[in-house]
Amino acid sequence: MSLRRLATTVAALLAVVLVASACGGGGDDRSSETVTLDWGEPENPLVPGNTTEQNGGDVIGALFAGLVRYDVDTARPELETAAAIDTTDNTTFTIRLEPGWTFHDGTPVTAQNYVDAWNWTAYGPNAAQAQSFMEKIQGYDEVSTEAPTARTMSGLRVVDPQTFTVTLEQPFTIFPTTLGYSAYYPLPTAFFQNQQAWEERPIGNGEYRFEARTPNQNLTLVRNDQYAGDIKPTVSRLEYRVYSELQTAYDDLVSGNLDHVKAIPSSALSGGRWRQDLGDRAHLKEGLSTTTLTFPLYDPRFADPRIRQAFSMAIDRRLIVDQLFNGVYNPMDGLATSAAEGYLPDQCGVACRFDPQRARQLLAEAGGFPGPLTLTANSDGGHDVWMQAVTNQLRQNLGIDARYTPVPSFSELRRLANSQGFTGLFRTGWIGDYPNLETFLTQLYRTGASSNDGGYSNPAVDAQLSAADQAPTREAAVAGYQQAERMILADMPVIPIYTRPILYGDSQRLVSGERNPLDRLVTTSFQLAPQD
Amino acid sequence: MGRYTARRLLQLVPVFLGTTFLVYFLVWGISDDPFAGKCGQRACSPAYIAEMTERYNLDDPLVVQYLKYLGALLTGDFGQTFSGTEVSTLIADAYPITIKLALVAVAIEAVIGIAAGVLTGLRGRGFVDNLVLVSTLVLIALPVFVTGLVLRQVLGVELGWIRPSVPGDPTIGQLLVPGLVLGALSMAYIARLTRTSLMENRRADFVRTAVAKGLTRRRVVGVHMLRNSLIPVVTFLGYDVGALMGGAILTEGVFNIRGIGGLVFRGIQQQDIATVVGIVALLVIVFLLANLVVDLLYAVLDPRIRYD
Numbered sequence: 001m002s003l004r005r006l007a008t009t010v011a012a013l014l015a016v017v018l019v020a021s022a023c024g025g026g027g028d029d030r031s032s033e034t035v036t037l038d039w040g041e042p043e044n045p046l047v048p049g050n051t052t053e054q055n056g057g058d059v060i061g062a063l064f065a066g067l068v069r070y071d072v073d074t075a076r077p078e079l080e081t082a083a084a085i086d087t088t089d090n091t092t093f094t095i096r097l098e099p100g101w102t103f104h105d106g107t108p109v110t111a112q113n114y115v116d117a118w119n120w121t122a123y124g125p126n127a128a129q130a131q132s133f134m135e136k137i138q139g140y141d142e143v144s145t146e147a148p149t150a151r152t153m154s155g156l157r158v159v160d161p162q163t164f165t166v167t168l169e170q171p172f173t174i175f176p177t178t179l180g181y182s183a184y185y186p187l188p189t190a191f192f193q194n195q196q197a198w199e200e201r202p203i204g205n206g207e208y209r210f211e212a213r214t215p216n217q218n219l220t221l222v223r224n225d226q227y228a229g230d231i232k233p234t235v236s237r238l239e240y241r242v243y244s245e246l247q248t249a250y251d252d253l254v255s256g257n258l259d260h261v262k263a264i265p266s267s268a269l270s271g272g273r274w275r276q277d278l279g280d281r282a283h284l285k286e287g288l289s290t291t292t293l294t295f296p297l298y299d300p301r302f303a304d305p306r307i308r309q310a311f312s313m314a315i316d317r318r319l320i321v322d323q324l325f326n327g328v329y330n331p332m333d334g335l336a337t338s339a340a341e342g343y344l345p346d347q348c349g350v351a352c353r354f355d356p357q358r359a360r361q362l363l364a365e366a367g368g369f370p371g372p373l374t375l376t377a378n379s380d381g382g383h384d385v386w387m388q389a390v391t392n393q394l395r396q397n398l399g400i401d402a403r404y405t406p407v408p409s410f411s412e413l414r415r416l417a418n419s420q421g422f423t424g425l426f427r428t429g430w431i432g433d434y435p436n437l438e439t440f441l442t443q444l445y446r447t448g449a450s451s452n453d454g455g456y457s458n459p460a461v462d463a464q465l466s467a468a469d470q471a472p473t474r475e476a477a478v479a480g481y482q483q484a485e486r487m488i489l490a491d492m493p494v495i496p497i498y499t500r501p502i503l504y505g506d507s508q509r510l511v512s513g514e515r516n517p518l519d520r521l522v523t524t525s526f527q528l529a530p531q532d
Numbered sequence: 533m534g535r536y537t538a539r540r541l542l543q544l545v546p547v548f549l550g551t552t553f554l555v556y557f558l559v560w561g562i563s564d565d566p567f568a569g570k571c572g573q574r575a576c577s578p579a580y581i582a583e584m585t586e587r588y589n590l591d592d593p594l595v596v597q598y599l600k601y602l603g604a605l606l607t608g609d610f611g612q613t614f615s616g617t618e619v620s621t622l623i624a625d626a627y628p629i630t631i632k633l634a635l636v637a638v639a640i641e642a643v644i645g646i647a648a649g650v651l652t653g654l655r656g657r658g659f660v661d662n663l664v665l666v667s668t669l670v671l672i673a674l675p676v677f678v679t680g681l682v683l684r685q686v687l688g689v690e691l692g693w694i695r696p697s698v699p700g701d702p703t704i705g706q707l708l709v710p711g712l713v714l715g716a717l718s719m720a721y722i723a724r725l726t727r728t729s730l731m732e733n734r735r736a737d738f739v740r741t742a743v744a745k746g747l748t749r750r751r752v753v754g755v756h757m758l759r760n761s762l763i764p765v766v767t768f769l770g771y772d773v774g775a776l777m778g779g780a781i782l783t784e785g786v787f788n789i790r791g792i793g794g795l796v797f798r799g800i801q802q803q804d805i806a807t808v809v810g811i812v813a814l815l816v817i818v819f820l821l822a823n824l825v826v827d828l829l830y831a832v833l834d835p836r837i838r839y840d
Contacts, residue, residue, distance in 0.1 A: 041798070045616035052571070127583035129571060146582040199616060214625055215617040217700035217790045243697070244798070248684070248788045251696035255689050380801075411803065415568035418575050443574075450574050
């Protein structure tokens, strides 16, 4: 009896909720033509040279087209707005533009637009996030400081409206591969006339035009019917919706209220639930994201490479990947991911293979490890579980006093890295800027490089990297980088742990909707299922 | 009453200055390098640091920085976030949503809470009383994010009756479930508060007098008992309105409501001083005003209380 009363009450309550939520529907006519995408607030204004993170990049990529684009599956670079990129000495590159490209405001895209955009990004007082992408161009040092002595880089020269030349400080054979990065997109005259107005309504040359934006809520783009690229977009309107939590976005996708999520929450990954939920609309491809543990080489306790190798061999990467990441991530066997040109399997060899006996032996040969070993990661990034597992493995397999000492936030981790304040292994992640092995080496392991957090320095490696940069052909360059990779791994300044693939999901309304291996939205690949 | 109100309004000024300064101090105090992690895995370029230091007056002593910020704030300039968005725009977009959600939650907790309290308070022990006591106990025991996640999963994903997330410009109907989640805890407290208060007053002298005078039951309950019993409830509701106007980080997160709570949370995470201090300044005023209204309401409910 009492149960029935309870049931009646609950039913009545739910009925009210149901009726009320049904009333609140209010759809607009365009909703059936609009594809909705999971998004977050960009960290910087939506200027190509000022955007290096994913959220901004997903919009910038739709608004702009660059000289080079990366294949949606293989990440192979191919020419887009460039008709040809020629060089004889790998120092001066002559870039000829494909005719017929226009900005959304109707003005043609000329060589001057590229040169102006690159100079703007390099110019110190503009404080652009992607400034360092210009550092190889001649004259960068004069414009990039806080008080620059020049406004433009001497290495950029406009030959005619369709042609310009780029002169680098030093030969860099794979330079054309890097040109697909968003920092190299052109900017229209409107940007330089009134930057603030432009930032409110960005004008690009890409497959979608800006429509509207409500900060912290959403941003909408409409199809650019004048788009000059050879792969035309099919969806007429895109809505980027801001979500605070990935799980909510995922629930929206599963219940049919969202068309694309840019990542899969870990709760859905466990037990492979996302594959049941999404079926063949669950996507996975190798990306450019690596996770490593870096040695603070400024601490003399880590000076002996045998100690570093012993730590590496005491970690069972396969076990961590299978048990904690549902076998979705991949154990690292080198410094790069398989999506990068120049990746060779098993570059690390035995040093990255789980062999606790050999590890103990190496450690004993090196005279053991004095004192406690700390392992540090930021707690706000979901790293606690696997870091704890690594700590336990080191303790059990080597018999050393290993402790996991997390810091609360990513910014705290970076503060410690920048001030060389670590006393033990610390987590470092890297996302390649372009699909080439070089992006995983130069900026991380060259002496004094911008992200060389462990303070690693080996003159032979520096020389090998320079030699590869200047190699006469791409093939020779790639072989040179592979050689450098082996040399670095022999020193083991970092312990490679795992690579994270690109995981995303689409709704039933979509026939296709892809991200490329650089984890950027490929809006031209989105296609709605035919309506019936 | 006029003088009292004026005095209370004047008290706003020091409280406002104190809280905003404290928050300003604390946000920068979180880390001694505000640019760590701002540029991803790379260290920020010196040119970027120089430009941002200039823009946010970071070279000045903290007090000077604060005064410069306050000066701009008083002329209506809330400043810009690191991503170049006007903080005033963010607040203008988010605040209506927060107010809507708060009103829905308060309406739910007031209507259901007081109704349940009156029902049980008048009747005394029995099935309804036990039902209310047990169900409120459950609500008090459950954290908000648990009720939120369960309702989102069941109603949103499995049954498909509601959308798991709330759109950018939500209607009242779309906020009903989040409002219920948000108001559930206070609803339970209000039900219990009303019940206890009524039970106490049921045996009070003035009620006996009213009954003895021969007043109708409706009048005894409605005018004499309820009016006196609701004073603690009104205090509680007033405080709750103030708290809810400050946004609801958990509920907003669960249902992806683009309100003020999530905005503050994100601001703190990213050390976006302009966002945090701007919103906190606003919230302090809202909270103090809500409290003032509650205090004034006492006098309306209870003629024995006077403000001179």
